[in-house]
Amino acid sequence: MKRLLVLLLSAIMVFSLAACSKGAEEKPSGEQTQTGDTKELDYPKRAIEIVVPFGAGGSADSMTRTAANLMGNYIDKPINVINKAGGGGVDGMVYVAQAPADGYTILQITPSHSIAEALERPNASLTGDFEPIANFQKDIQVFGVSKDSKFKTIDELLEYAKANPGELKIGGTSPGGLDDYMANGFAEAAGVEITYVPYNSAAETKAAVLGGEIDIYQDKVLSFNTMVKSGEVRPLVVLHNERLTMVEELKDTPCTVEKGINFTQGSWRGFAVKKGTPQEIKDYLEEVIEKVYNSKEYRAIADKEMSDIIPGYVGQKEYGEMWKSEVAKFKEILVK
Amino acid sequence: MEAIIQSLSIVFGPMSLILIVIATAFGMICGALPGLGPSMAIILLLPFTYEMDPIVGIIVLVAVNVGAQAGGSISAILLRVPGTSSAIATTFDGYPMALQGKAGRALGLAMTASAFGSIFSALAMLVCAPLLAKVALRFQSAEYFALSLLGLSCISSLGSKNQVKALLSACLGLLLSTVGLDAINGVERFTFGQSFLYSGIDYIPVMIGAYAIAEVYVNISEKCSGKPEVSHVEKNASFEFIKIKDVIKNWWVYLKSSIIGTVVGIIPAAGGSIAAFIAYSEAVRSSKTPEKFGTGIEEGIIAPEASNNGAVGGSMVPTLTLGIPGSPTAAIIMAAFMLHGLTPGPLLLSQQPEMLYSIFIGIIVSSLLMLVLGKYISIEFSKILKLPYPLLAVLIMVLGVVGAYSLRNSFTDVLILFAFSFVGYFFNKFKYSTSAFVLGLILGEIAENSMRKQLIVNDGSWMGFITRPISLVVIIISLMAFFGPMIKQHKENKSNKIIAE
Structure with a gap:
């Protein structure tokens, strides 16, 4: 009886291992169904x-x-x-x-x-x-600053960035990822130099901008908007070719193209x-x-x-x- | 006042009470099963909350989180399998205590401490949420680094018998934490062109392998070599309620650990597992008998459990006041807010004050329920121990494999699990410290990234670590915690020599 149970449980263990590598084993059977494909969509x-x-x-x-x-x-x-x-x-x-x-x-x-x-x-x-x-x-990506920031408009920010290359910090997630690309692509198009600081999560980036560790905050419209609604963040520019008039909080925020910065990305x-x-x-x-x-x-x-x-x-x-x-x-x- | 009465009527409505009971129990069970952590438990329940009243839905999810954080200790104590990452520190003293035949008491302590921690953090959340939110924003890269240093400082107390070996183990952990894409420049490190190493070595399979599976090897090799059985967890472990008198005796450990948990929980980058390590090392540092830690001492269970549950309420603070989730779990709860069309933040708190009160009452109710449910759930779990050892060993292996696999649905993690089960076994055999190794692996990443970020934002200057007050204080405390046990041992050796002479 006991032996039987041992056998049974080791069988379960083997199966659970096998289940994990299911992806690899399924391959041949999948190919078979493909070769048997007829003209009618099955x-x-x-x-x-x-x-x-x-x-x-x-x-x-x-x-x-x-x-x-x-x-x-x-x-x-x-x-x-x-x-x-x-x-x-x-x-x-x-x-x-x-x-x-x-x-x-x-x-x-x-x-x-x-x-x-x-x-x-x-x-x-x-x-x-x-x-x-x-x-x-x-x-669509939006750039903004903390409500305590000295920058009120994107022009003020760019002016400062031109005078002090590399001093402004922008946060984002993942190095060499989309946020990095957007920060660098924007800076290049605007003719300024800003430093990119990668964080592990969007939450950390938010905390960093509100705590004053970084100057510029970037996020997707949806999550950006929650921060605007709560009054924590001031939107400066939308990385798009027209203003987002359909979003109440962002309808007065200029877009990159109207500011002469030829960079849009989302x-x-x-x-x-x-x-x-x-x-x-x-x-x-x-x-x-x-x-x-x-x-x-x-x-x-x-x-x-x-x-x-x-x-x-x-x-x-x-x-x-x-x-x-x-x-x-x-x-x-x-x-x- | 009106808001309080309104929220009382919401929480104590018959339907919501039933839901809270189910949610807490569900959370505890998920917490106890490795691989089904608090985040997974919440994701599983999320669809069921769509149709509920928003407040009830949120309370249910918070109750799951409270239960899951506590449930992780059940398997940590009974099987040395930490059910959640925040229960790793609980295995240090929980499992040895169970081996002494006091599993029931260990479980009781864990549940009591968990309940204490969550109630404390709920109180802190209610009384000073806006103030705490300001504190949260003071914690930036420099402070993250200081905190991870504090967590690492517990290495010297973990290896009180052989500090050199503990240090070596921790360094190995730190080294392995650098595998994968570097988080600042995106450079590949130690990946050998293998894409499965890109995301680094996750600590969960390592942890399950090095603790749980390694323990199975130890037991099997003992049985095969025909040695008399050294010790085992008693077969009839029954849950023991902790008397209030005993709580009062250790009140300082309970309170201090809950405060640590709440504060660490508020910080977005750090969660329950780091809180538990910091509370544990602080308990060792301030103890009169630090050498007893690791042998099954009560404070060693209270500290990590009170603080990892303290992090539950803590992580809700920035979520509710700033709209910044304090932990990955809180991020999912925040997603639930959004699904109900609510935007967490100061606006929500002023428009719907009953939300804060309801969450507060919800946490307290589910913490108290946890004590009662803990008895029944842990009795069910301890039935597993009645199985003959070969069966139990197979069961632990299956749980371990499933836990590692379910993390990313990847077979690589299962291989990592087995690789590190051997590391854990030989570490045990040659008296290296598995705990120091895992600690290095978990904290290495945060320590490195936050240090480098601080250097970037400060234009390469190291002064930020010293000029920022919180960072300076925490760094000093961690240096004290790190060198304290060493100096003490050195002195003891000296006096022993004098006596010997």
Whole structure:
């Protein structure tokens, strides 16, 4: 009896180990289904997995969960969202690149992936290993200062920065990431020099600007706006080609283009599949995502979360071109 | 006053009371299972709060957090598997105490200290949230560095028997904390071109491997070598309620650790695990019998548990007053606020004062519930101990593997788990300090990054560490805590020599 139990439990242990490496083992069976593909679209036959290469609770994760939830209205198979964080988005990318190109494993992507490619990180080639489905959300970056700051307008700030190169500090998350790019790209376009200080999280950056450790605070519209509403932060400039008149708190904030600073950039979040996925499957997924994007349910959520201030949907073809231009831009600023 | 009555009626409504009981119990169970920490527990419950009244929803999530922070101690004490990262310090004295056959008392102490810590931090939050928020902003890079130094200073007390080996272990931990992409310049360090090393070595699989799995190896090798069984956690551990008299006896440890926990919790970059280390090292430093720490002493359980729960209320302070989450867990709670269309910050506090009171009452209710629930949940958990050892060992291994894997859904972490289980085993065997090693690994990153950030913002000058008052005081305390035990030992050796002569 006791022996039997021991056996049983060691079997459980072995299975739990095996379950962990499931991704690798599934490969051959997946390929089989692909070769047996007929002309009529026989997809999806089983659950679809969307891999978020970032931690749970972040903006990429919540976007994907919202979208996956609504995709359920159009696809009668389950859609599972899993997080594979690590390596600045590369770990999840590698995982999807190792799965079969059958459309059952979708990668959620952000500028981090184009940046990883621009920096030539190993195993990270977005344009080389993946094909676009669609973009879903676009974000705008806003720069501001603490309410106690001596700078009232962007002109005052730039004037000071010109007189004292490198003295002003701007915070952000992740070195060599999107925030770094935006800080440096803005400074270059404005002809000034500012020092970039990377923090571990947006919360730390906020605390640093309110505590006076750094001078300039940058964030996405949504999280920036909460700080403006509470009166802690004064917005100075929006990195966009027109004023955000639809946002109450930011309607009087100038944008970079009107100030003669030719630099606009924001984050974006979309979906991709492994290169070699059949065109019909890609078209099908693109169509579903477009339906979700235009659905009443998503409109309601987007209005509430202000996640669709500028139209975020980009179709397959344009999205692929966007990848290429993003990678080229990042290469220019980040690789010196 | 009206707001208080209103919030009382919200919290003590029959439905919300039931929800708080469920949430606290759920949190404790998640906390006790390695891999399902407080953040995961909250994410799992988040969808259920969408339809609730916003205030009730937030209270439920806070109750989960309170429960999870305390639940981590159950597996730390019974199995030497820290259920959450903030329960690592609890294993130092909790497990030895359980080996002495006092598992029930250890659990009781942990629950009492946890309840004390969260109630204290809730009081602090209620009475002086705006003031505390100002304090939080005083903590910048220089202070983060000083705090991590204070946490590291506990190395010298962890290895009171062999300080050189403890120091060596800590240095190894510090070295491993530099693996991966450097957080300031984005340069690859010790990655050998392997993308799985980019994000560095996470301390959770290391910790589970070096403590829990290594302990399994130790037990197996003892059994195989036919040595008589040295010690085991008693099979019928029953929860022991701690008498108020005993709490009063140690009131200073309870209070001091709760204060440390609350303050550290307020700071965005530091959470419960660092609070627990700092409180532990402070308890050792101020103790009359520091050599007894690590052998199963009561203060060694009270200090980390009171402070990691103190961090719960603490982390809510900047979340509510500034809209800056004080911990990753608080960040998820803040996301819940946003989902309900509420924006945390000074505006919310003046418009909806009942929110603050309700959270305050919610924390107190769930802390008290925790004491009662702790009895039943820990009895259920201690049933595991009745299993014959081979089964228990398999169970611990499974829990460990699942815990490591679920962290990032990555098999690499499972490999790291096993690699470090051997490190832990040999550290034990040759009397190196696993705790000092893990401490170095956890704090190394914060220490390095905050030091370098301070140098960037101060244009390369080191003076910031000395000219900022909080940083200076904390650095002095940590130097005292670091060198104190060494000087004491040196003196003792001298006097022993004199006696010998």
